[in-house]
Amino acid sequence: MGDQDQYRDVFITEAQELTASLETDLVELEGEARDPELINRIFRAAHTMKSSAAMFGFPQIAELTHSMESVLDRVRDGVLAIDAEVVNTLLEALDVLRLLVDDATEGNDTDHGDRLRPLCQRLRAVAEAVAGGGPSEAAPEAAPAEGEAAAGTTYRVHMALNEDVFFQGTNPMLLLDELATLGEVEEVCCDTSRLPELEELDPLKLYLAWDVTLRAEASLEQVEEVFLFCRDDGDIRVERAGADTGRGGEAAGGESAARDGGEPPAAAGPAQE
Amino acid sequence: MKRTKKGELNLPRSLTVDRAEGLHRDLKAVAEDGGPLVFQGDRVEQADAAGLQLLVATRALARATGRPFGIARPSGALRDALQLAGLADLLEEEG
Numbered sequence: 001m002g003d004q005d006q007y008r009d010v011f012i013t014e015a016q017e018l019t020a021s022l023e024t025d026l027v028e029l030e031g032e033a034r035d036p037e038l039i040n041r042i043f044r045a046a047h048t049m050k051s052s053a054a055m056f057g058f059p060q061i062a063e064l065t066h067s068m069e070s071v072l073d074r075v076r077d078g079v080l081a082i083d084a085e086v087v088n089t090l091l092e093a094l095d096v097l098r099l100l101v102d103d104a105t106e107g108n109d110t111d112h113g114d115r116l117r118p119l120c121q122r123l124r125a126v127a128e129a130v131a132g133g134g135p136s137e138a139a140p141e142a143a144p145a146e147g148e149a150a151a152g153t154t155y156r157v158h159m160a161l162n163e164d165v166f167f168q169g170t171n172p173m174l175l176l177d178e179l180a181t182l183g184e185v186e187e188v189c190c191d192t193s194r195l196p197e198l199e200e201l202d203p204l205k206l207y208l209a210w211d212v213t214l215r216a217e218a219s220l221e222q223v224e225e226v227f228l229f230c231r232d233d234g235d236i237r238v239e240r241a242g243a244d245t246g247r248g249g250e251a252a253g254g255e256s257a258a259r260d261g262g263e264p265p266a267a268a269g270p271a272q273e
Numbered sequence: 274m275k276r277t278k279k280g281e282l283n284l285p286r287s288l289t290v291d292r293a294e295g296l297h298r299d300l301k302a303v304a305e306d307g308g309p310l311v312f313q314g315d316r317v318e319q320a321d322a323a324g325l326q327l328l329v330a331t332r333a334l335a336r337a338t339g340r341p342f343g344i345a346r347p348s349g350a351l352r353d354a355l356q357l358a359g360l361a362d363l364l365e366e367e368g
Contacts, residue, residue, distance in 0.1 A: 007291045055289065055319060166290045172322045176357050188359030197337075198304060198330040203293035208326050210359060 008104075010169035011056040015101045018045045019094070026094055030087050036076075040222055042090075043072040044178060049097075051174050060116055061100045067123035068093050074127050089126050093119060152183060152215045154241040155223050160191070160209035161234035163202075170230045172206065178226045183216025213241075274299040281345060282312045288324025288351070296324060300331050310335045314347035320354035328363055 025042045046069040053061035068090060074080035096112065096119055103110050157179060161172060179185065188210060195207040216223065223238045230236070274282050282303055288296065304310065310331055328344070335342035344351070344364055355361045 055321070056291070166323060171290075173354065173357060180357070188357070190359035192326075192329050192333075195326055195330055195333070198297075198327070198334045199301060201297070201326075201330055203297035203323060203327060204290065206322055206326070208322055208329075208358070212359075 007166075007169075008056050010167065011052050011058070012101070012105050014052060014169040015049060015058075015061065015104065018049050019098055019101050021045050022094055022097070026087070026090055029082065030091065034082065037221070037225075039072065039076050040225065041228075043069065043076050044225065044228075046072055047178065047181065048174060051177065052169075052171065055171070058100070058104055060112060061097065061104065063120060064093060064097055064100065064116060067120040067127075068097075070127040071123050080127065080129075086126060089122055093123060152217045153220075154186070155212075155214045155216065155220070156237075156239045156241055157212040157214060157223065158210075158235065158237040158239075159212070159227075161206055161230065161236070163205040163207065165206050165230065165233050166204055168230065168233055170233055172208070172210070175226055175230070176210065176212065179212055179214055179223070182218045182223060182226070183214055185212060186215055187211075187213040274303050276303075276308065277313070280309055280311065282310070284312045284314050284317050284344075284351070286316050286318045288317055288320035288327070288354075290321055290323035293323040293327065296327055300327055304331065304334055307340075309341040311341055311343045311345060314344045314351045317348045317351040320351055322358065325354060325358055325360055325363075329360065332363060 022042060022045050025038055025045070028038060029042065046065045050062050050065035050069055053059070053065060071080065071086065071090065075082060075086065080086065096115060100112065103112075159172065159175065161170060165172070176185075176188070189212075191209040191211070192207070194209065195201065201207065214223065220238060220240055224231075227236050227238075274285075276282055285292065285296065312328075332342045334340075347355070347364055352361075352364065355363055
């Protein structure tokens with residue numbers, strides 16, 4: 001099996017899991033659940049699938065999830081109300097998504113454009129129908145939980161994933177990208193101290209780790225949800241900085257959540273640079 | 274990976290984990306010729322952590338051996354990826 005086949009398989013496994021998760025969550029949405037956490041979870045599943053599908057060469061899945069994401073983004077922003085049309089269109093999209101993932105699983109390159117194109121047009125129409133309409137009463141808001149700073153909260157995120165995460169289908173860049181969708185990334189520090197010399201390194205292992213300072217109108221739990229599918233794949237910590245702690249300030253000793261899953265990162269040796 | 278007439282090296286379109294083994298081989302090969310490690314990045318369409326860490330390791334090698342390192346004409350995709358990963362300083366190196 002070549003490198004590419006190996007990673008396509010990892011993508012397919014992830015896509016199957018995300019499709020199942022979407023199914024559960026969309027059924028819950030159909031049941032008139034209006035939980036912002038639920039909306040965020042659905043959005044991130046679609047966003048993750050879109051990015052991974054584009055990277056691993058599944059353009060039909062990428063196109064469909066991109067269109068779904070545009071609807072969910074409007075819902076998340078409180079611009080679009082969840083009504084029967086929204087839910088039914090998303091459920092129809094899920095049906096086609098399941099078909100596309102099945103095709104990918106079986107290695108079929110069937111062109112579903114006849115079904116896909118009108119569906120994506122409908123999704124875009126649903127997303128754009130209310131442009132300029134202002135927030136709807138029925139739309140949930142991804143608002144910070146009570147007690148969170150309304151103007152945004154500063155979070156410090158430490159992400160030191162295990163070396164073998166590529167084989168788990170985890171893409172650190174997508175996680176960084178997802179964090180960026182939550183708010184403003186004030187600082188990203190990449191720790192290269194675990195990186196071996198070029199001659200010695202294994203190109204299929206991850207040696208980089210990150211510390212991100214994020215300012216977002218999101219709860220601690222919402223930031224943690226970015227790592228929903230990899231919380232056991234390394235040393236991942238999300239910590240709320242003090243409300244008045246600005247860029248480069250001291251880490252707050254307040255509420256935090258450690259996600260020490262697998263092995264801790266190897267002791268940092270001398271930096272290569 | 275071949276050197277241009279100016280001695281630069283063309284980075285491939287994909288600096289991603291599914292191409293990382295081939296890229297690693299290419300970088301080790303060009304590192305052996307002792308020339309400058311200056312790349313052209315205008316063709317890069319996608320880059321992930323696996324690809325970027327190879328560039329970081331190549332820069333470390335260049336520094337350790339006193340050779341020039343740089344990435345000329347980075348594509349938007351490469352620039353965005355480096356920015357996202359907190360590695361934009363790779364673009365500040367002068368060949």
